[in-house]
Amino acid sequence: MPELTTDPMLLTLVAVLSYLLGSVPFGVVITRAMGLGDLRQIGSGNIGATNVLRTGNKAAAAATLILDAAKGGVAVLLARALLGEDAAQMAALTSFLGHLYPVWLRFRGGKGVATFFGTLLALAWPVGLAACATWLVVAALLRISSVAGLAAAGSSTGWMLLFGRSEMFFLGVVLTALIYWKHRENMVRIKAGTEPRIGSKR
Numbered sequence: 001m002p003e004l005t006t007d008p009m010l011l012t013l014v015a016v017l018s019y020l021l022g023s024v025p026f027g028v029v030i031t032r033a034m035g036l037g038d039l040r041q042i043g044s045g046n047i048g049a050t051n052v053l054r055t056g057n058k059a060a061a062a063a064t065l066i067l068d069a070a071k072g073g074v075a076v077l078l079a080r081a082l083l084g085e086d087a088a089q090m091a092a093l094t095s096f097l098g099h100l101y102p103v104w105l106r107f108r109g110g111k112g113v114a115t116f117f118g119t120l121l122a123l124a125w126p127v128g129l130a131a132c133a134t135w136l137v138v139a140a141l142l143r144i145s146s147v148a149g150l151a152a153a154g155s156s157t158g159w160m161l162l163f164g165r166s167e168m169f170f171l172g173v174v175l176t177a178l179i180y181w182k183h184r185e186n187m188v189r190i191k192a193g194t195e196p197r198i199g200s201k202r
Contacts, residue, residue, distance in 0.1 A: 011086070014079050015091075017075075018079065018090070018091040018098065019097060021095055022094065022096060022098025022115060025110075026071070027047040027049065030060050030063050030064055031052060031057075040108075042055060048064065049068065049114055050145040065114050068099065068110070069114045069118030069121070071095060071098075071115065072092065073118035073119060074118075075094075075122075076119055076122035077122050078091070079091035088122070089168070096115050096116060096119055100178060100182060111149070111182040112179050112182055113179065117132055117152075123168060123171075124160070124163065127159045127160050127168070130156075131156045131159060134159075135149060135152040136148075138151040138152070144190070144195055144198065146183055146187075146189075146195055147195070149179065150179070154176060157176060
């Protein structure tokens with residue numbers, strides 16, 4: 001594992017660049033490029049892959065999912081390769097914040113599940129795979145993306161401990177708390193039984 005880097009200037013640079021990378025709204029870019037309209041005026045208005053799927057274009061949704069995950073993963077891998085593990089965790093947090101609160105969209109971003117998966121896979125792939133598997137199982141059973149995302153995030157810290165990655169635990173708690181905060185309206189609808197299912201158009 002690379003040595004830890006604690007130089008505040010370098011970590012600040014990592015934070016800024018990772019935030020800007022995370023801020024790229026791929027869902028908005030892809031839907032506009034494919035002539036699908038303004039994603040923020042479709043369905044829930046969210047910029048993530050689940051809402052892109054509501055356009056009926058599965059290719060656009062898949063591309064959004066992959067790119068939203070990749071921007072978090074790339075930020076982590078580059079930071080780790082250049083500066084070490086502490087920089088990698090900084091990149092994970094700030095790229096994730098970039099997706100949630102992108103400067104390009106007046107800080108109105110997505111809910112972070114795909115980017116969350118990308119950062120976990122890059123930080124510790126067994127943890128990332130376990131979180132992805134949790135999402136897939138819950139989504140297959142309930143067909144509700146938000147429930148699957150909440151379950152995956154909620155289980156992630158347990159997976160970190162199970163796979164011996166306790167150094168990620170605090171980061172995992174922060175990322176999970178942010179996902180739950182961004183899903184607060186979803187949780188109200190889940191409780192009321194009105195949360196839409198995967199593939200539905202609202």
